[in-house]
Structure formats: C-alpha cells, structure tokens
C-alpha cells in the first residue's frame with residue numbers, strides 16, 4: 925500500500941528500504957562498497973537530510989551532490 929511522506933520517520937524508512945535494494949543490485953551495488961561501518965550511517969543520515977530538505981522545504985542539507993558524483997564516476 926502506498927503512503928504519503930509525512931515526517932522524518934517516513935523519509936528514513938524510504939531511504940533505508942531504497943538502499944537495501946541498491947546494495948543488492950548487481951549493476952550499481954558495487955559503487956557503494958567503499959562505504960564501511962560508521963561511514964555508512966553518516967551517508968544514510970546525509971541522505972535523510974537531503975530528502976527532508978527537498979520534500980519538506982527544510983535547510984538541513986548543505987552539500988554538493990553533483991561534485992560528489994563526479995568524484996565517484
């Protein structure tokens with residue numbers, strides 16, 4: 925059943941579920957293999973902030989996704 929994103933808890937569930945699928949994906953999962961231990965939790969927390977900033981118009985993420993992706997490509 926689909927559910928509207930209403931709060932931070934919903935964002936965390938979405939991001940966690942999404943990354944479980946990403947890590948299991950044979951085409952892109954390996955691109956995240958450099959992220960280990962506490963770095964992984966930091967990455968997830970960054971992604972929560974990214975999405976809550978965009979969806980709820982907050983200011984909790986101040987990063988540069990484009991630069992980060994240029995680095996990993």
Ligand code: HEM
Pocket residue numbers: 952955956959967970971974986987988989992993996
């Ligand atoms: C196949 C597609 C994608 C791949 C393989 C990918 C991969 C990555 C990787 C490897 C990182 C760095 C993680 C780290 O070392 O901490 C990253 C960061 C990030 N990605 Fe992606 N990404 C993809 C698509 C997207 C899309 C579509 C979005 C948003 C619409 C997105 C948003 C971000 C953000 C916000 C960060 C954090 C940037 C920062 O450090 O501030 N990514 N991604």
